[in-house]
Amino acid sequence: MTGSPVKILVVDDEPPIRKLLRVGLTAQGYDVHEAPDAATARALASEVGPDLIVLDLGLPDTPGHALLGEWREQGLTTPVVILSSRTDEGGIVKALETGADDYVTKPFGMNELGARIRVALRHRLQQQGEKAVFRTGGLSIDLVKRIVKVDEREIRLSPKEYDILRVLAQYSGKVLTHQFMLKQIWGPAADVQYLRVYVRQLRQKIEAAPDQPQYITTETGVGYRLREADLPATESASPESR
Numbered sequence: 001m002t003g004s005p006v007k008i009l010v011v012d013d014e015p016p017i018r019k020l021l022r023v024g025l026t027a028q029g030y031d032v033h034e035a036p037d038a039a040t041a042r043a044l045a046s047e048v049g050p051d052l053i054v055l056d057l058g059l060p061d062t063p064g065h066a067l068l069g070e071w072r073e074q075g076l077t078t079p080v081v082i083l084s085s086r087t088d089e090g091g092i093v094k095a096l097e098t099g100a101d102d103y104v105t106k107p108f109g110m111n112e113l114g115a116r117i118r119v120a121l122r123h124r125l126q127q128q129g130e131k132a133v134f135r136t137g138g139l140s141i142d143l144v145k146r147i148v149k150v151d152e153r154e155i156r157l158s159p160k161e162y163d164i165l166r167v168l169a170q171y172s173g174k175v176l177t178h179q180f181m182l183k184q185i186w187g188p189a190a191d192v193q194y195l196r197v198y199v200r201q202l203r204q205k206i207e208a209a210p211d212q213p214q215y216i217t218t219e220t221g222v223g224y225r226l227r228e229a230d231l232p233a234t235e236s237a238s239p240e241s242r
Helices: 015-027 038-048 064-073 089-098 110-126 159-170 178-185 192-206
Strands: 007-011 031-035 052-055 080-084 102-105 133-136 139-142 147-150 153-155 216-219 223-226
Touching (some): 007 038, 015 031, 015 110, 031 038, 052 064, 052 110, 064 080, 064 089, 089 178, 102 110, 139 159, 159 192, 159 223, 192 216
Parallel strands (some): 007 052, 052 080
Antiparallel strands (some): 133 139, 139 147, 147 153
16 A cells, blocks of 8 residues: 555435445545534535545535535535435436536445545546546547547547547546536537437447447436546556555
8 A cells, every 4th residue: 555545524414324434435445534414524624635525415404515516616626426315316417517526326335436436536636637548448539639449440420429429538437417518519508409319329339239338328317427447557456546
């Protein structure tokens, strides 16, 4: 192990959930801090300086959405993974558009949560400098030359198809809402149907089985997610290396 452990702030009002997260995340090598409410979370976010926050939306003093919005308005760029029993699409979309990096619904598995945490940490580091070539599995995107290949076979895309793929690659591993993608590619007034049509066309070109996509997956009612980038061969699997 090298360096100090990655610090995670868990904000949840349920003691059994906090205990589960403390035990599970500590076992994965993280330094876990706990807050049962928004007031404690505010103080710890300032004192501890966490590398990532796991945030429940149903807090007793301040709604999780409001706390997240407050942090983002203050310029806090720490990755935030939402952990909530809420499964309604509106609540999930609101959290993502407020600035959450990802979400996991209760009940959850520690393996899934651990994977989402690693992606959020890695993505925030990668934002400091995009790589010239994005790779995941057999898909490669040369972001300088605008060349897309699947299993070394060049794929010809329309400008809009490429723009969609570029935005997804920029946030690989993270779910992007329909509205976020529309704003990035067409502008805020665009119809979501445009996006669905182009994603369908894009899948026809890059997926071996478009009806069972392995690269661009659908988060029902929320948006799309591109499979995360492959790790460099030299990158360690331990959380301290991210």
